[in-house]
Each structure stands twice: as structure tokens, then as C-alpha cells.
């Protein structure tokens with residue numbers, strides 16, 4: 001008897017069916033591969049920059065930058081862990097501490113994270129609230145000095161720090177980069193990592209000059225290099241022979257178009273592998289890669305759409321309905337939607353502002369149109385498929401009736 005139960009079918013496939021992936025974790029972004037391909041130069045440069053620490057002197061501050069997915073985090077973390085392993089058994093007073101500014105919600109939190117890694121474990125040694133920023137900072141310096149530690153602070157995605165910095169914390173980067181001048185014993189080196197190439201331009205020149213005592217730029221991977229990185233992952237992640245060469249080529253080419261982003265290439269491969277496995281395909285084919293790319297794009301759009309408040313969502317629906325219309329016509333459509341959903345409308349002026357904000361996110365595009373003696377207006381269009389919008393908003397109870 002054939003079992004038509006959808007749950008049973010999925011469970012049967014998972015236990016008896018074909019599998020393609022043998023070690024999914026290998027394709028997760030936190031996985032650290034054994035071999036790092038095509039980054040010998042960068043590995044050497046980062047190591048060289050840190051060498052003074054093994055001679056008990058202070059390395060220069062270092063700024064590492066390059067486009068997303070070019071291996072910056074991987075390379076820096078790998079070098080740190082190798083140095084750490086070497087000095088573990090000796091009594092070298094070295095502390096290499098890492099944080100990602102994107103994962104922290106406050107500057108205070110970021111400094112506490114450094115403090116904990118430096119050994120300030122208890123609330124008494126370093127409370128999680130209550131001190132001033134400079135108070136926390138002084139505790140960090142005290143412990144470095146007390147133990148004569150040579151400390152290296154890595155701040156990954158350091159451009160996010162700008163968002164954490166309040167007025168009181170404004171000088172923190174400056175203080176971090178110049179902390180050394182205040183230490184009688186021990187030392188502090190700062191490594192900043194960023195993929196935001198405009199970050200440097202936005203930095204205070206004083207901070208820039210001390211942060212980038214040394215600089216290492218990560219170049220983009222070529223399509224050929226991405227392909228080799230993928231091949232290496234495929235060996236451990238997939239069952240032998242389950243990824244078509246054509247699929248591999250397409251995956252590398254697509255990631256290559258995006259400036260050679262290894263993360264995107266690996267993500268694409270993972271999603272395609274999952275699709276292929278779900279469909280019980282024998283291998284990952286070109287078409288799986290294409291659909292994976294489409295799915296990832298849609299997921300990104302869906303997340304962006306869902307994060308908007310109600311009136312923004314109503315306006316997006318209004319743009320969808322009145323496609324290619326002027327701001328005035330969109331406003332009329334929006335008013336109709338407000339009536340249908342029993343919401344109080346906001347002013348046309350505010351609507352104009354909000355449309356501008358949504359345009360910045362790329363979900364709609366605007367074009368200024370001159371209308372002779374009537375002045376000018378802006379016409380808006382969706383950049384995403386209406387279906388994506390309908391799917392994204394379908395769980396919003398207020399919107400169900402107007403979709």
C-alpha cells in the first residue's frame with residue numbers, strides 16, 4: 001500500500017531516501033575549514049603584523065579591510081588561534097580577544113566582553129551595568145597593567161561600532177587606539193576588520209591615523225579561486241559525485257559576479273543541496289543553483305518586507321496596486337487601503353517621506369517626472385514580484401483583506 005500521508009512521506013524519504021549531503025555543518029558560516037586556499041599572502045601579513053608580541057613588544061594597530069566574504073574573519077581568527085596555541089603552554093602573558101561589533105547591542109557590552117576575556121569574570125571585577133564607559137575602560141587598562149599583559153583586541157565589523165557609540169563613548173575608538181600611551185607595563189593593540197570601504201573616510205582623521213598604523217587589504221576572489229574553495233568544501237560536505245560540474249561552475253560564476261564572495265558561494269551551494277535532497281534528485285544540478293539563488297533573494301526581500309511597520313506595509317501595497325503612479329495617486333490608493341482596513345491615515349507629507357525611505361531599501365524605485373506647469377512628481381514602481389509581497393504579508397491579519 002502506498003502511504004500518502006505527507007508527514008510519513010517526508011520521514012520515509014529522510015530515512016530511506018537518497019541523501020546528497022553527508023556533513024551539512026561544513027557549509028555553515030561558522031565552520032572553520034582546515035585549509036584556507038588562496039590566502040597565503042594575507043595569512044602571512046596578519047601573522048607578521050602580530051609577530052612582535054612573541055618578542056614581548058607591542059605590535060602596531062592594524063586595519064583589515066576588503067569586500068564581504070573575502071576571508072577576513074577566517075584569516076584573522078585562524079592566525080589568532082595559532083598564536084594562542086603556541087603560547088598556551090608557555091607563561092607568555094598574551095591575551096588575544098575577539099568580538100564582533102555587529103553582535104553587540106551597546107558599547108558597554110562590547111567592552112565588558114573584552115573584560116571577561118581578559119579575566120575579569122565577576123560582577124565585582126566588572127559589573128555589566130552601572131559604570132561609565134571610561135570607568136569600564138579603566139578597569140580593562142588596570143588588569144592589562146597589573147598582569148603586564150600584551151593584549152590584542154580584535155573588533156570585527158568595526159563599522160558597526162559607529163552605531164553603538166553614543167556621545168559619551170565618542171572618544172572610545174581614539175582611546176583604544178592610543179591606550180598604549182597610558183600603560184606603564186603591558187600593551188594593547190587594536191585590530192579592526194571592516195567590509196565597508198567607506199568606513200575609513202568616515203573616521204575621525206586622528207583615529208584613522210592611529211588605527212591604520214598598518215593596513216591589510218583583502219582582494220576579491222576570482223571565479224577560479226571560488227571554484228577551488230567550493231571543491232574543497234564539496235569533498236567533505238557532499239557524498240562523492242553528487243554535485244554536477246555544471247552546477248559547481250554556475251555557483252562559482254554567480255558568486256564571482258558579486259565581487260567574488262565566498263560566503264555567498266557556499267550559502268548558494270548549501271541551499272541548492274537542500275533543494276536537491278528534498279526533491280530526491282541524484283545530484284545537485286544547475287537548475288538547483290538557479291532556484292537556490294532565487295530563493296535566497298526572495299528570503300532577503302521577505303525579511304525586509306516583514307520588518308516594516310503597518311503604514312509602510314500599506315504603502316507598499318498601494319504602490320503595488322497603483323503601479324507606476326505618481327505620489328499623489330499612491331496617496332489616494334493608500335487612503336482607500338486605510339479605509340478598507342479601518343486604519344487612521346497619516347499625512348501626505350509623511351507618506352512622501354516614507355516612500356523615500358522605502359526607496360532607499362531598494363524594494364521600490366522612484367523616478368522624478370516633470371509635468372510642465374504642474375511642476376514635478378515622483379512615480380514609484382515595485383522592484384520585487386507582487387507574489388513575494390503577497391506571500392510576505394499574508395500573515396499580517398490587518399492586511400489579509402486587501403491583498
Ligand SMILES: Nc1ncnc2c1ncn2[C@@H]1O[C@H](COP(=O)(O)OP(=O)(O)OP(=O)(O)O)[C@@H](O)[C@H]1O
Pocket residue numbers: 028029030031032033035036037038039066067068069070071072073074075194195229262263266
Ligand atoms: N580562502 C578560503 N578558503 C576556504 N574557505 C573560505 C575562504 N575564504 C572564505 N571562506 C569561507 O567563506 C565564508 C566567508 O568568509 P569570512 O567570514 O572570512 O568573510 P569576511 O571577509 O569576514 O566577510 P564579511 O566582511 O562579510 O564579514 C566563510 O564560511 C569562510 O569559511
Ligand SMILES: [Mg+2]
Pocket residue numbers: 072073074156
Ligand atoms: Mg567577517
